[in-house]
Amino acid sequence: MKRFSLFLVLSVGSLILFSGQRYAPQRPVRQPVRPETVEPPKKEPNPIPFPLIVLRPDDLVWPEPGQGDRSTAPRSLTLLGDSRAEGLYVLRTLIPKGKQIVPHVHGDSRTVVVISGTYYFGIGETFDASQLQAFPPGSFLTEPAGMPHYSWAKDDEVIIQSTAIGPSSTRVLPDEKPTQAENK
Secondary structure, three states: OHHHHHHHHHHHHHHHHHOOOOOOOOOOOOOOOOOOOOOOOOOOOOOOOOOOOOOOHHHOOOOOOOOHHHHHOOEEEEEEOOOOOOEEEEEEEEEOOOOEEEEEEEOOOEEEEEEEOOEEEEEOOOOOHHHOEEEOOOOEEEEOOOOOEEEEOOOOOEEEEEEEEEOOOEEEOOOOOOOOOOOO
16 A cells, blocks of 8 residues: 555656646736826927918019129029028029029028029039030029039029028138120
8 A cells, every 4th residue: 555655646746747837826916007198298289380381483573783883793582481580581593694693602501403594513612614414493402501502504694592591691601703705
């Protein structure tokens, strides 16, 4: 009988051992702590950073050209903001056919979109017609702050649109005056 008892104890122990179930005292199961449901604060809609402006091409009234040397000067319209103040501004500029813009730099970085005409654009401190690249309508350019550049409305009237964050400044580079023949 001792053998049978020993056999029985070993058999039951083996079954428990190899069945993957072990005897372990049950620990109480803790419920996870759930934080109180807190609703995020309601956000007000972002304020519009500028007023609603709706303009069609016929709504734009270009300033009259000036007298003398100013009669062939580019004419600009401010569509949004103020280039002299802090903040976003958008300018539309009409450059008369044949007008060269001498090398200059801006104090602010700008993006430029060619609206109409072929805009000839070059980079450098000296006007060099051989370095100009032609940009047709729909072209996009950037003018990083402090980068010397120049342009020419060689073939036809050109309209560009510039967008930047003001205040803006423009400094014409010294000793750059186009000749009369170049401006005709």
